[in-house]
Amino acid sequence: MLRKLFVVLGAVAMVSQAGLVMAANPDTGPGCGLGKLAWADYKNQKNIAPQAFMALTNATFMNTFAISSGTSGCTNDGQVMADQKTTMFALLNFENLTQEMAQGKGEHLASLAALMGIPDEQHPAFFALTQERYSDLVQAGETSSVALVKTLNDAVSRSPVLAQVVSR
Amino acid sequence: MPGLRSLTGALFSSLRSIVHILSLLLAGLFLATSVAAEDAPAPYLTQLLQQARQARLADAREWHLLLHYRANLFGGYTSEQDDPGFFLAPDGKTNPEVELDATLRQFFSPDLVGRSKQPAQCAFVARYAWLKERLNVDPSQLPPMPCERFERWIDEFHARSVTLVFPSAFMNNPASMFGHTFLRIDQEGQTAQTRLLAYTINFAADVPPDEGLAYPVRGIFGGYRGQFSTVPYYLKVQEYRDIENRDIWEYRLNFNEQQIRRLLMHAWELRHASFDYFFFKENCSYHLLSLLEYADPSLHLTERFRFWTVPADTVRVLAAEPGLVNEIAFRPSRVTLIRRKREHLSDMEQGLVKRLVRDGSIIESEDVRGLPLSRQAVVLDIASDYALYISERDEAQVAISRERNRQILTARSLLRIPSEDLKILPFAMQPELGHKTSRVSVGGGWRNNDTYEEVSLRTAYHDLLDPEPGYTPGAQIELGSISLRHYNRADQTRVERATLANVLSLSPMDSLFHAPSWKLNMGMQTITHGGCELCSNWHVNGGIGAATETHLLRHEVLFVFAEVEGNYSRAYEERHRVGGGASAGFYADLTERWRMLASTTYLRYALGDKSDDVRWSVAQRYTVAQNLALRMEYNHRDHDNDVLFTVQAFF
Numbered sequence: 001m002l003r004k005l006f007v008v009l010g011a012v013a014m015v016s017q018a019g020l021v022m023a024a025n026p027d028t029g030p031g032c033g034l035g036k037l038a039w040a041d042y043k044n045q046k047n048i049a050p051q052a053f054m055a056l057t058n059a060t061f062m063n064t065f066a067i068s069s070g071t072s073g074c075t076n077d078g079q080v081m082a083d084q085k086t087t088m089f090a091l092l093n094f095e096n097l098t099q100e101m102a103q104g105k106g107e108h109l110a111s112l113a114a115l116m117g118i119p120d121e122q123h124p125a126f127f128a129l130t131q132e133r134y135s136d137l138v139q140a141g142e143t144s145s146v147a148l149v150k151t152l153n154d155a156v157s158r159s160p161v162l163a164q165v166v167s168r
Numbered sequence: 169m170p171g172l173r174s175l176t177g178a179l180f181s182s183l184r185s186i187v188h189i190l191s192l193l194l195a196g197l198f199l200a201t202s203v204a205a206e207d208a209p210a211p212y213l214t215q216l217l218q219q220a221r222q223a224r225l226a227d228a229r230e231w232h233l234l235l236h237y238r239a240n241l242f243g244g245y246t247s248e249q250d251d252p253g254f255f256l257a258p259d260g261k262t263n264p265e266v267e268l269d270a271t272l273r274q275f276f277s278p279d280l281v282g283r284s285k286q287p288a289q290c291a292f293v294a295r296y297a298w299l300k301e302r303l304n305v306d307p308s309q310l311p312p313m314p315c316e317r318f319e320r321w322i323d324e325f326h327a328r329s330v331t332l333v334f335p336s337a338f339m340n341n342p343a344s345m346f347g348h349t350f351l352r353i354d355q356e357g358q359t360a361q362t363r364l365l366a367y368t369i370n371f372a373a374d375v376p377p378d379e380g381l382a383y384p385v386r387g388i389f390g391g392y393r394g395q396f397s398t399v400p401y402y403l404k405v406q407e408y409r410d411i412e413n414r415d416i417w418e419y420r421l422n423f424n425e426q427q428i429r430r431l432l433m434h435a436w437e438l439r440h441a442s443f444d445y446f447f448f449k450e451n452c453s454y455h456l457l458s459l460l461e462y463a464d465p466s467l468h469l470t471e472r473f474r475f476w477t478v479p480a481d482t483v484r485v486l487a488a489e490p491g492l493v494n495e496i497a498f499r500p501s502r503v504t505l506i507r508r509k510r511e512h513l514s515d516m517e518q519g520l521v522k523r524l525v526r527d528g529s530i531i532e533s534e535d536v537r538g539l540p541l542s543r544q545a546v547v548l549d550i551a552s553d554y555a556l557y558i559s560e561r562d563e564a565q566v567a568i569s570r571e572r573n574r575q576i577l578t579a580r581s582l583l584r585i586p587s588e589d590l591k592i593l594p595f596a597m598q599p600e601l602g603h604k605t606s607r608v609s610v611g612g613g614w615r616n617n618d619t620y621e622e623v624s625l626r627t628a629y630h631d632l633l634d635p636e637p638g639y640t641p642g643a644q645i646e647l648g649s650i651s652l653r654h655y656n657r658a659d660q661t662r663v664e665r666a667t668l669a670n671v672l673s674l675s676p677m678d679s680l681f682h683a684p685s686w687k688l689n690m691g692m693q694t695i696t697h698g699g700c701e702l703c704s705n706w707h708v709n710g711g712i713g714a715a716t717e718t719h720l721l722r723h724e725v726l727f728v729f730a731e732v733e734g735n736y737s738r739a740y741e742e743r744h745r746v747g748g749g750a751s752a753g754f755y756a757d758l759t760e761r762w763r764m765l766a767s768t769t770y771l772r773y774a775l776g777d778k779s780d781d782v783r784w785s786v787a788q789r790y791t792v793a794q795n796l797a798l799r800m801e802y803n804h805r806d807h808d809n810d811v812l813f814t815v816q817a818f819f
Contacts, residue, residue, distance in 0.1 A: 089365075089400075089402065092402065092403060092406075093364075093402055093406070095410075095556060095573075096406075096410070098574075098577060099552055099553075099556070099573075099577060101577075101581065102552070102577035102578070102580040102581040103545075103549055103552075103577075103580060103586065103587040104581075104584075104585065104586035104587060105586045105587055106587075107360075107361045107362070107363070107364055108364060108402070110359075110361035110362055111361065111362045111364045111365050111402070114361075114362045114365065115365065120359065123361075124586075127586060128584075128586075131581050131584060131586075132581075132584070134577070134578065134581030135578060135581070138574065138577075138578075
């Protein structure tokens, strides 16, 4: 159920994003336009992976990720795009992120902190914050990754330690 | 009114035809001038063409790398690239010289070319950069065009270094031992914790879903298009580490800034092109090698793979290049993570992990709460990993194990302490430490009352007795092997054994992991049966079973199988027999280099030639060097007793 929700959310995020970029350029960049099909695709792959031949030959269903499909559109132009990067990352790594929030550390969480512009030396404080706010964050994340990132940003800006170091 | 309308209608239509004629005339004029322009090329172009010819640039290795030309068997060249949009001359695929001329000519034009619809200078940035440098192009006579799309694309990588990534085999699927490779473009300012954010460059076949039986056929004969893509590394990690449970090896390559730029420029050109994908040779790894070759033309990589490209072999080749690999990192799969972390638990705590995933109310029990905080954290962390593992593995359990994971993590977050850093060691060493994939064996021995000499060749890949470093423990896959024997007393030379495929997967079961073991074997061997000595016998054998491991000496794996078998031989009545039975056995590492494998099988054939078969064998291997081993095998089968000594070399 949750997965389906993410697929839909991802699709919405991607369409709006693709629209933004497409207007300027019909085919941009390395394409991180993955939100739409990522989950559905993986489910498929998981079922197929055990088949010996599939594994033997390394074909993956990359067609859905293909740049030519036109779903791509993720450049690194300014703040707006950076924000989308964070949302996208939060969306596609939700399970790993929530696990690491509860555990108070981890590379997904560190990567999210990096995307949010939190300097390395403040990561432990950020990790502790996410652990403390775990339930709120998961609840927000189950609504949407946008809500998750917003809740996180609010928490950071209210934290006496972190608010100072994050320029916004 | 209708009259007026028809009048204006007629007027309009005649006006339209006049406009039409006019526009045709104009187009004709245009065409004429453009033809005239082609007839008399810019003097500077003529000069560049001449220069290129004098310098024999069309014969240069770099030009061939850029266009992916390979020498044909009978002279001439053909490009491996299969997208017409990749070439600027109509016969560019087979003619390096004409293609080079057309490329230079096109560099003067802002016309959009290729599938990416850009001016040639931008669509083929690597070709442009190389020719510009080699011909010392005067920018005032051939002005460089702005390539915003490319510049934005390449900046987005924030490239600092390049890493080759190798996901190793996944559990219980020996076929995946062939592995996969892709590149990761590491970012400026990236730390070990933020590697996930880097982009990858991945080459894969574009396979429509639900291909079914057409899949192997099309795959082998190049029926799919292979394309490059650039996916963030975190998605690849999810795919291989979390979903498929494959350990990942990362090899940082020692490329300088300029080489990385060359690599990315060429990757940009290839983004919009496609190669026919051949599973065995022109596969994911092969085209990555060609990309690396262009980045550093002093590397000669693709030419080492003439018939097939095994991804693990490409890792070996790269690791053997002096100074190319400067850092190797290991990223454990979820299963490896659980199995390693579990080693730190007491029996009671291990039991808790299992109960936690089954029943959420255990979290508040005295068994958990009575533990010190740090122990509670370890137990809950492993339980969460295990819940995620179940949710990826078992379709029916997804919802419930996710819910359980939430409960576990909520409790975990309330402990308010960070998890300890545990060093997770791999169970299998990295692939370049393993033996090479093809094997030749020479030896001799006794069979019944005769002596013989034997030569064997196996094209691929690994069996249970081969030296294990670099390979997944308990996984075997042999493809295409043949053994020739000369019997001295019978004075007969014959094909003693042949294997089409022999796959075996032993997955030790324990309290958390319950994957079955399985095997499949197709081939022929020599038997004595019903008065026929030295008779060829074809077999198909499949089995399903269970395995368990112990650490009494060093490492032992015990296994049992229920199996079915079909035989075909002229030694049988009705030339065939079909039956079933069971087998049991074990392998044990006696020292680091010495392994023993013993097994016994009983099969009863109810169809065709009604008979039964008792087999047992004891075999030992001693590893002399990475690519050299000694074996001694004793095989008993029905009426045959066979002792064989061999020296085996991997190449």
